[in-house]
Every structure is written in structure tokens, then in C-alpha cells.
Amino acid sequence: MSSETQKILTTDGIPLEESLKKAEKKNKIKAFLLVCPLLLFLIITYVFPIGDMLFRSVDDRMVTNMLPKTYQAMEKWDGKELPEEEVFAAFYQDYKLLVEEKTFGKLATQLNYEKNGFKSILKKLQRKMKKFEKGNYKEQIMNVHKRWANVEYWRAIKRRAPAISYSKYLKGMDLIEDESGSITQVPEDRRVHRVLWLRTLEVAFFVTLFCFLMAYPIAHLLATLPMKYSNLLMICVLLPFWTSLLVRTASWMILLQQQGVVNDFFVWIGLVADDNRPEMMYNKTGTYVAMTQILLPFMVLPLYSVMKTISPSLMRAGKSLGGTPFVAFWKVYFPLTIPGIGAGCLLVFILAIGYYITPALVGGASGTLISNQIAFHMKSTLDWSFASAMGLMLLAGVLAIYWVYNKLVGVDNIKLG
């Protein structure tokens, strides 16, 4: 029998297999076309801009753009001895242009990052330059200040040449690349970022822990109570979940202030003296309390949906086989809830690690987290490339956590209420 005769044909005379494949392909395209609008929209407005952040964070053409002729002239310079007249002349022309445009201050700041001492000699050069004569710029510039005759400073300018630099990432970790190219820590009084990273991790960890400790019992209660009671109590979880974040933060600000309800209560039960009310806001306590309450529903809901599926007869079986309630809980019930614990903890941790609004309002100076720093650089210092670098570092951390979450629980298991 030849293979031709084995094939089943459709009424059109096309082999069935082929016709099925065609239909399958058509369905695939149909499904893909449905997803296409949203996918394209997100890729253009969201995925690419995140890629753009990556570009911005390493983009370092500011100095190169300010000193185009200098860098062109420097190409031939080997960096061992002082550069030739050509480089000095080019630098003079570039700098003159910057002085005319009144943007030389920016250059001074940028070069000062690279090597201390640039600011004063650039200022001096700007003053003396007006009287410069044409020709022999090397001598004239070197006469302005002895540092201009120091090859180290010219090397520092050359080091700024590459258009791509990872210095912002180093800065985000309180590191700096020194003259010899080795990476060292910045002076102790300028180490601000590492503290923030650690504090962010610490706050996220403890908020997750507190949420877990509070959510586990109430999720259990909600899952085991008869429907009519649990539905009523569920409102206590869902109403805060649906209420504006700012409203909840505002209520914590009222509760925790020095003349607030919580302090009133402490005074009333005699825990603290009336004239010695503790400061509970604008510090870490405020951040912990408010964030725990705000993120608690995100822990309760996944735990509840897992506990709901555990049959109560399992606990009864455990007890009837001789286990005490504690043993039955620990050996039977608890292991079954681990998927819910994983989901809840990682959800809360990811949310907490990127928190911004609540810490900014109730955290004070010692309660600010890494996100506040990113917002600060976006809005106040306008150092967007640094903000991008910090944002991407945070994103890398979140994606790593998310990857673990996906391995443990699966993306499809995210439940909303």
C-alpha cells in the first residue's frame, strides 16, 4: 500500500491532516490577533520605555557634548605626558563657548565628580581667559593655575570620554571608580544609598513577617467559620482593600499623632504619662504600622483561598489518630497552607519593597525608602539617569523575587479577592 492511499481526504480532496493543520494555524493567528492590540500598546508605552531607562542610566554624553573639540584633539594623546598645544587650544575654544552660553558651571560639577579641585581652577580660568592672547594656549592656560600643568587633571578629562558609563550604578551602591580605575567605597559621610537599600529590605521583610503573623489566624478563622459569619468578617478585610491608599494613610496620621487616638488610649490605660507621649509618627514605627495594615489584605486573601480548599475532616482525622490539636495542626494543616503562605509573602514583599507614598507621609526622615530616593531624583535634582539606574536596580531585585514566586506558586494562581 502506498502512503498516498492511507491519507484520509476531506470532501474538497485535501488530505485531512493538512486541512486540520491549516485550521489550527488559522486559530492560532486569530488568538494572536486578539492579544495583539494590548500587547503592542504595552510594548510601545511600557516595555520600550523601561528599555529606554536602561539606555538613560548608562548614557553619559553630557561632558562629551560640552567638549567636542577637546575630545577630538585628545584622540591622538597617549595620556602619559602633558597633551600638546592642539589639545589646549581645542579646550580653550570649547570652554570659551561654554562661558558664552553660561553653561560652564555644569562642566565644573561634572568634572569635579571625576576629580576634586576642578571647580576652582575652571572658575579661575574663566576669569583669566578674557585677557588671553591668540596662540600658545598651552602656556597661557598652565599659567592660570599650577593644576593645569598637572597631567592628572588632563587624564581625568580623558576618562570622562566614553559615552557609556556605569558610574550611576556604582553611585547607587555608594561605590566610585577612582583615578586608577579600581572601584572603592565613597567616603563614609557620603554613604547614603546603602543604608536606604538595607532599610528598604528590612522594612519589606518585617512588614511581610507582621502581615503573615496577623493574617494566618484570621484567614484560618474566615475559612472555618460558617458562611454567614465569615462573609460579614470578610468585609473587614475587603473594605480596606478597596479603600484609597491615601485615605488609609491619612487615618493613620490622625491615629498616630501625639494627641491622637492611640496615644490617648495609652494614656488612658496608664501605659504612658500624659506629658510623655511617645512619637509614633515620622519614624519607622509609623511606617511599620501603616504599611502592615495597608498590605494585610494582600496576605489574607491568598491564604484564605488556599485554606478554603482544605477539608476540615483532615484535622479531625489527625486528631482521631492520636495527635493533639497542636500536632495535628503542625503536621497536617500547616503543610497544606504552604502554597498560600508563599503567594501571600512574596506578594506583600514585592509590594512593600517598592512602597513610596505611605513612607513619604508617615515615615519622616528615618522612614524613607529607596523609592522615595528615586522620586526625589526624578522631581528635585532632575538627575534622571541616576533615578533610572536606581529604578532598574530595584526592578532587577523584584524580578528575581518574582521568578522565585513563579517557580513556587505560578503566575496563574494570582487571585484577586
Place this chain on the structure above:
Amino acid sequence: MALPKYTETRYRIWHYVYLIFCSGVFIFLIAPLFVIFPLSFNAEEFLVFSDGMKRLEPDAFSLRWYEDMVYGTKNPWGLAAKNSFIIAIFATIGSIILGTTAALGLSSRHMPYKGLIMATLISPMIVPLIISGVAIFFFMAKVGLAATHTGIVLAHIILGTPFVVITVTATLTGFDHSVTRAASSLGSDPVNTFMKITLPLILPGVISGGLFAFVTSFDEVVVVLFLAGLENTTIPIQMWTGLREQLSPTILAVATCLIVLSTLILVTAELLRRRSERIRGINVN
């Protein structure tokens, strides 16, 4: 939850400790919302319970902060509320349309690269808002949509669609595809089938996803702070500014209104969830 008669004393004690702890947590969750309620009716300017309020004197309560919210001179709340509703409504419509079509495609078993695409579509929900805010701001600034309503609506569609995708996909998991095939075999074209058969069945999922998108947009402050100009101020922005500068009782009046709104949304969402479960229950049998 009544304990059996034979329970030993120590387990009885343990049980009561557990119940007390749970009540404490429930109070911790819900009480903060109720503090705002009475204080928003405060006749005085301070954000503490006055002695008059503690004695329940009628003079200590007033509606002056609500009046201030609505009629107050130089009050930003009117403009903010208008902007918030316009932005949230358009963002919700956009999220529903894009999210529902994408969910229909995603739940087809023929969909290629399902995992990767799903991960991309819901990524705005997982990426910390601050990073989304920075990225979206760069994009909007580049295309000239920063400080416009359109820009904010687009940003909120980005943040809102993941919720619609998730809720509609969840509704579609129990969906019996033979009903659409039956409609097609009876001569209905795809659009008609979708409108008459599929949509009514997935409607609860669509609406609850839409509610999530609405709340996300209505409540969103991080991204708007980057994008909004003076003209585009929203309720969250006004609250944020107010809370940073000085906490005035007017904010509490606004907050009370928002709590009432979220209660309404909660009730709707809950009713929809039950209806959806009922419909899906019928489908499965």
C-alpha cells in the same frame, strides 16, 4: 466554632486567646477607617476629638468641612473630582476593551507563547509603581503627552489592564466553548456570537475587572505625580499635597466621601463575584 464539651481546659484557653487575637486584627484592619468618620464632622479645626465631641454635645459637630469641600473658595476639590472621574472613566473603558480582547485570545488553547505573553501583559501589576511611573513619564514626555489628560488616561490604561486580563481570564476558565460553536453552527457570525453568547456569560468578570481598573485609576497617585500639571490635578494628588502640607479637616470630609464610594464598589464587586460563581456553576454542570 463552638468547642465540643470534652475539650480540655488548656485548649479552651488557647481557643479564646486565638479568638481574641483575631478580633484584635479585625479591629486593626477596620478601625482606622472609622476614625475619619466622626472627625470629619468636627466643629473645630483640630484633628483630635474635642471634649465636646467626647460628651456628644451637638454643638461640637458640624458640616462646615463638607461645605468647605464643596463651596470653599480657591478649593481645588471640584476640579480634582471632575478630572479624577473623567480620567478614571476613560481609563476603565480603555482597559476593558483592550483587556477583554486580550483575555479572549489568551484563553484560547491555540495561543502560542502563552506564558511569556501573559507575563508581559500583567507586568505593570508586578513592577513597582515608582518604576512604572519613571518609565511612563519618559515615554509621555517624549511624545509630548506629559501634563495632558490623554497621557494620564493612557498611563492608567497601562496600570488597569492587568486586572481586567486576570479577572476575565479567570471567568473564561470555566467557560464552555461548545456554546459558541453551537451558535456558529446555527449560522451566527463571530461578532454576533460574541455579543449575544460570550459577553453575557463573561460579563461579571468584565465588570469586576473594570471596577479594579476604575479603582486603580481613581486611587493612583505615584504615576500621576510625575505626569500631572496644574490643570490635571486629581483627588489623590490633592490629598497627597494636603497631607504633606497641613492636615485640614476638609481632607477628612473628602476621605469620608471616598470611603462611602469604596463601600459601594465593594458591595457591587461582591454581588458580581457571587453572580459569576453562580453562572459558572451552571456552566460546569
